[in-house]
Amino acid sequence: MEKEIIVQKFGGSSVANIDRIKNVAQRVIAYKNKHTDVAVVVSALGDTTDELEALAFGLSKTPPEREMDMLLSTGEQISCALLAIAIKELGYDAISFTGRQVGIKTDKTHTKARIITIDGKRIRDAFKHDKIVIVAGYQGVTANDEITTLGRGGSDLTAVALAKALKAKVCEIYTDVDGIYTTDPRIVKEARKIRNITFEEMLEMASLGAQVMQARSIEVAKRFNITLHVRSSFSKEEGTMITNEKMEEIAVRGITCNKNEAKITITSVPDKPGVAAKLFEEISKQGINVDTIVQNVPHDKLSDISFTVPKGDLAKAIKATSVIGNKIGAGEVLEDKDIARVSLVGSGMRSHSGIAAKMFATLADNHINIGMITTSEISVSCIIAQDMADKAVKALHKAFKLEQI
Ligand code: ASP
Ligand code: MG
Numbered sequence: 001m002e003k004e005i006i007v008q009k010f011g012g013s014s015v016a017n018i019d020r021i022k023n024v025a026q027r028v029i030a031y032k033n034k035h036t037d038v039a040v041v042v043s044a045l046g047d048t049t050d051e052l053e054a055l056a057f058g059l060s061k062t063p064p065e066r067e068m069d070m071l072l073s074t075g076e077q078i079s080c081a082l083l084a085i086a087i088k089e090l091g092y093d094a095i096s097f098t099g100r101q102v103g104i105k106t107d108k109t110h111t112k113a114r115i116i117t118i119d120g121k122r123i124r125d126a127f128k129h130d131k132i133v134i135v136a137g138y139q140g141v142t143a144n145d146e147i148t149t150l151g152r153g154g155s156d157l158t159a160v161a162l163a164k165a166l167k168a169k170v171c172e173i174y175t176d177v178d179g180i181y182t183t184d185p186r187i188v189k190e191a192r193k194i195r196n197i198t199f200e201e202m203l204e205m206a207s208l209g210a211q212v213m214q215a216r217s218i219e220v221a222k223r224f225n226i227t228l229h230v231r232s233s234f235s236k237e238e239g240t241m242i243t244n245e246k247m248e249e250i251a252v253r254g255i256t257c258n259k260n261e262a263k264i265t266i267t268s269v270p271d272k273p274g275v276a277a278k279l280f281e282e283i284s285k286q287g288i289n290v291d292t293i294v295q296n297v298p299h300d301k302l303s304d305i306s307f308t309v310p311k312g313d314l315a316k317a318i319k320a321t322s323v324i325g326n327k328i329g330a331g332e333v334l335e336d337k338d339i340a341r342v343s344l345v346g347s348g349m350r351s352h353s354g355i356a357a358k359m360f361a362t363l364a365d366n367h368i369n370i371g372m373i374t375t376s377e378i379s380v381s382c383i384i385a386q387d388m389a390d391k392a393v394k395a396l397h398k399a400f401k402l403e404q405i
Helices: 018-032 048-059 065-089 121-128 155-165 199-207 215-224 275-285 311-328 355-365 386-399
Strands: 004-010 036-042 094-097 104-106 115-118 132-136 139-141 147-149 170-175 196-198 228-232 240-243 254-258 261-270 293-295 302-310 333-336 339-345 372-376 379-385
Touching: 004 018, 004 155, 018 036, 018 065, 018 132, 036 065, 036 155, 048 065, 065 094, 065 132, 065 139, 065 147, 094 121, 115 155, 121 132, 132 155, 155 170, 155 215, 196 199, 199 215, 199 240, 199 254, 199 339, 254 386, 261 275, 261 311, 261 339, 275 302, 275 311, 302 311, 311 333, 339 386, 355 379, 355 386, 379 386
Parallel strands: 004 036, 004 170, 036 132, 094 132, 104 139, 170 228, 196 240
Antiparallel strands: 104 115, 139 147, 228 240, 254 339, 261 302, 261 333, 293 302, 339 379, 372 379
């Protein structure tokens, strides 16, 4: 009989020290004992990736991206080897591999590469020899044999892509929280664990700042319909299932808060066709994702344009904006790092009206000023001052009665 295959991904906090690595080894073995082949994907130990990044930025403000990939990919190589050692110590056979060794081929976009194919032959061979396989997350290799990484949080993507390649039954994502919550429980203590959520809602929540899973990995899971189970590595409790199935159309499923964006404003932009195209073409050429964009109504043929970018890309974006600003004869380029995006997410928004109005009224009742607004089919976001963010999330959680879900 063909054995079932399961992919289990353990995040950095789940392997942060020796005791936790031993805990992971035991959990993996428990699955192996259920007559299942287990492919484990690990992130780097604890905050290793941040620490490595800090070392590079200690040497250069703009370290070459190729070298960043050489550097950052080492974190996962350490954790996968350590986990294999821990498992073998418990008497089970295990083998660790880098992304390259299992044939994870990516494009050439250093630090944010996309997976093109996974061969996985070495994994299947190892399964034939009854080994537990540990794969270093977050990394791959280009056709020219250059090491790449898959963007921060990219081990999730490795896990989902492996689940697809190996035809795994489920992909378990182990983390330090026991599932997806209606909002961050550190901000709202009444936050509730969500049992079932759709890919679509989860994708929206992840893109808007829920930090439990990498957004791209959910996109891939959705495309290939790979059931995800997000759960804690410290408890046996079931977590949150992410699937295609819609249980019921809840108007607001969750609230996210993202403090990792910054706002750029370029003033006195000439009001004529092609100006916005020039600006945003230049920014996208730098590989920067722009989010909310607001253009004011022009006065005297001049208008202001504001937009948000990830904080990590702020310096690059300011530079690109200034270059274009000079070319088109615009005014100043201003930055604001003290913003937060607070968003409501729920696929039921399609059929419920008045969600946005209630959100604005709740913020107004709490004397919170709204700087920018964006909506999608299943979300409403407001950009507000960062020091108001927690207050906003608490008030909205209460207003939409999410503690009663
Ligand atoms: N270690 C990488 C990061 O911290 C990848 C991951 O954790 O998934 O972003
Ligand atoms: Mg990490």
